[in-house]
Amino acid sequence: MTDSLPGSRTLAAVVLAAGAGSRLRPLTDLRPKALCPVANVPLVDLALERVAGVTDDVAVNVHSGRPLMEAHLAGRVHLSIEEPEALGTAGALGRLREWISGRPTLVVNVDAWHRFDVGLLVAGWDEERVRVLTVDPAFGPRAGVVASLLPWTDVAGLPPRPSGLYERCWGPAKEAGRLDVVAADGPFFDCGAPAGYLAANLAASGGHNVVGPGAVVEGELDRCVVWPGAVVGAGERLSRAIRAGEQTTVLVR
Numbered sequence: 001m002t003d004s005l006p007g008s009r010t011l012a013a014v015v016l017a018a019g020a021g022s023r024l025r026p027l028t029d030l031r032p033k034a035l036c037p038v039a040n041v042p043l044v045d046l047a048l049e050r051v052a053g054v055t056d057d058v059a060v061n062v063h064s065g066r067p068l069m070e071a072h073l074a075g076r077v078h079l080s081i082e083e084p085e086a087l088g089t090a091g092a093l094g095r096l097r098e099w100i101s102g103r104p105t106l107v108v109n110v111d112a113w114h115r116f117d118v119g120l121l122v123a124g125w126d127e128e129r130v131r132v133l134t135v136d137p138a139f140g141p142r143a144g145v146v147a148s149l150l151p152w153t154d155v156a157g158l159p160p161r162p163s164g165l166y167e168r169c170w171g172p173a174k175e176a177g178r179l180d181v182v183a184a185d186g187p188f189f190d191c192g193a194p195a196g197y198l199a200a201n202l203a204a205s206g207g208h209n210v211v212g213p214g215a216v217v218e219g220e221l222d223r224c225v226v227w228p229g230a231v232v233g234a235g236e237r238l239s240r241a242i243r244a245g246e247q248t249t250v251l252v253r
Contacts, residue, residue: 011122012103013051014096015077017044017110018063018086023193030244032065033192034110035072037227039204040212043191044069047110048077050147053119054106059099061092087160090168093150094160105155107148107165111191113200116184118147127151130173131180135188139174139181141166146184198242198252201225 021033028036034044044060051058059078062069063086073079080096087095093105104127106118121133128151136143154169173179189200201210202223209221212228219236226232227244242250 010103011055011057011106012100013055013058013106013108014093014100015044015047015051015058015060015108015110016089016092017047017069018061018082018092019111019192020064020086021111021192024191024197026248027194027197027242027244027250028064030248032069034060035065035068036191036197037212038113038191038197038200039210040228042072043110043113044073046113047108050118051106051108053117054122057103059096060110061087061095063087085162088162089165090158090163091161093155093165094158094163097155097158097160100152100155102152104152105150107150109145109147112144112146112188113191113196113204114146114184114188115186116146116188121147121149121182125149129178129180130154130169131182132170133182133184135184137181137183139170139179141171144184144188144190146188194242194250194252198223198225198240 017034019033021028024033035042038046048058059080060073061080061082063082070079078099082095121131125131131149132139133146134143150169158168170179187203190196191200209224211217211226214229215226217226217232218234219232222239224238225242230243231246232238232243240252
């Protein structure tokens with residue numbers, strides 16, 4: 001059985017971070033989704049913090065924004081470079097099969113913001129059934145997935161080509177009666193779209209504006225996120241907005 005104590009080396013963790021972040025544009029024209037900050041901490045760093053309590057062996061898959069991601073993560077995790085295309089949630093694990101090498105695997109999405117202790121998901125797991133932490137107990141294709149635990153037998157059969165975990169693993173496990181669904185209690189936001197990204201920042205800050213280091217704010221802010229180094233000029237009034245750089249603004253309505 002997996003040792004669920006902090007620092008366990010028997011469990012592999014994979015942070016899925018290769019997505020293009022098309023729903024978050026134009027912010028992701030400036031930096032990859034995984035490096036977009038929530039309360040001034042990049043999403044990928046928040047994901048790494050969450051898995052650090054259960055394992056030291058972590059891989060991050062990379063495709064979009066590869067140079068920035070490689071520079072940010074160099075020497076910190078195992079990097080799985082997906083070229084010439086992103087492989088999806090299941091294909092990412094297929095590409096990592098040699099690295100996972102027989103171990104059970106914890107999978108988290110980089111754009112899922114929450115406060116759930118993933119150690120509670122790991123505790124007591126039998127390593128034989130698939131376990132999913134979700135905000136929707138009636139688990140289906142569009143359920144908000146916080147994290148998943150996969151036995152090695154499920155990972156071993158995943159091909160290193162574009163495919164999704166619901167189709168290749170979660171759905172079949174559900175049909176076979178070997179899927180355990182754990183309901184996540186607490187706030188959860190999909191940071192892959194502006195509304196969820198803004199909401200995650202406001203939740204993390206207690207409802208206050210989030211202003212990054214080096215930002216210049218001369219105007220007025222109301223429930224806003226201002227990225228590091230961004231500028232809000234005198235006379236500007238931003239409400240429920242994300243400001244990046246000097247001119248990139250995303251309004252959330």
